Amino acid sequence: MPPSPIIITLDGWSSCGKSTLAKALAKALGYVFVDSGAMYRAVTLYFLRNEVDLSSEKQVQKALSEIELGFVFNAGRGASDVYLNGENVEPLIRDMKVAEKVSKVAALPLVRKFAVQQQQRMGAAKGIVMDGRDIGTVVFPNAQLKIFMTADQETRVKRRFMELSASDPAITLEAVRENLARRDHMDATREESPLRQAVDARVLDNTHLNPQEQFEMALGWAKEAIR
Numbered sequence: 738m739p740p741s742p743i744i745i746t747l748d749g750w751s752s753c754g755k756s757t758l759a760k761a762l763a764k765a766l767g768y769v770f771v772d773s774g775a776m777y778r779a780v781t782l783y784f785l786r787n788e789v790d791l792s793s794e795k796q797v798q799k800a801l802s803e804i805e806l807g808f809v810f811n812a813g814r815g816a817s818d819v820y821l822n823g824e825n826v827e828p829l830i831r832d833m834k835v836a837e838k839v840s841k842v843a844a845l846p847l848v849r850k851f852a853v854q855q856q857q858r859m860g861a862a863k864g865i866v867m868d869g870r871d872i873g874t875v876v877f878p879n880a881q882l883k884i885f886m887t888a889d890q891e892t893r894v895k896r897r898f899m900e901l902s903a904s905d906p907a908i909t910l911e912a913v914r915e916n917l918a919r920r921d922h923m924d925a926t927r928e929e930s931p932l933r934q935a936v937d938a939r940v941l942d943n944t945h946l947n948p949q950e951q952f953e954m955a956l957g958w959a960k961e962a963i964r
């Protein structure tokens with residue numbers, strides 16, 4: 738009998754390489770990779786476009802009822818693109834306009850309930866790697882492998898700056914540093930599902946690891962967990 742598929746959760750600070758690792762692990766194991774942050778970013782894009790007042794529960798509720806999110810595998814990227822009401826918004830959700838608002842949107846209990854329900858449905862069949870902030874603590878508290886990723890802040894700032902400056906030459910290191918620090922603070926201090934290391938998570942600090950090294954470490958843990 739082939740081993741039963743498991744759920745792998747990857748939580749951690751902004752820009753510490755969670756998606757890179759999740760994508761590689763999913764590929765090696767033949768699992769589905771879900772980037773939960775992309776869901777919060779797509780919701781944020783909808784709220785920005787429709788000027789939703791975040792302080793109005795009524796407006797937030799109505800907007801959420803108008804949103805349908807989907808994921809479609811993009812072979813070129815080796816990961817799924819997120820779709821907002823049928824539109825591929827993957828190229829739009831990584832920019833600074835969305836990054837500046839996303840942590841505020843993601844702190845809203847109604848938004849979290851909306852996203853978490855869909856995430857849990859996606860994990861029902863197991864065989865999934867999901868990255869985010871609350872995946873091992875709230876979305877899948879019984880996951881068989883939980884990884885908490887971290888790296889020193891300046892390393893994360895430089896990595897994200899390199900990534901963003903490829904499409905936005907006007908971006909500054911200072912703007913990226915400020916955004917990361919603010920998001921990390923909001924994500925870790927919000928009332929609803931704050932970023933926390935699950936008690937049973939394995940910590941992966943990749944400050945001094947390259948993508949291949951972090952992949953090998955995590956794959957070893959995954960093989961131990963899959964029995």
Ligand code: CDP
Binds near residue numbers: 775841920
């Ligand atoms: O890629 P990066 O680390 O910058 O962030 P992301 O994974 O795309 O997530 C963007 C934002 O969504 C985070 O800063 C959180 O505010 C929020 N988020 C969340 O609250 N819960 C999750 N499970 C995933 C993301």
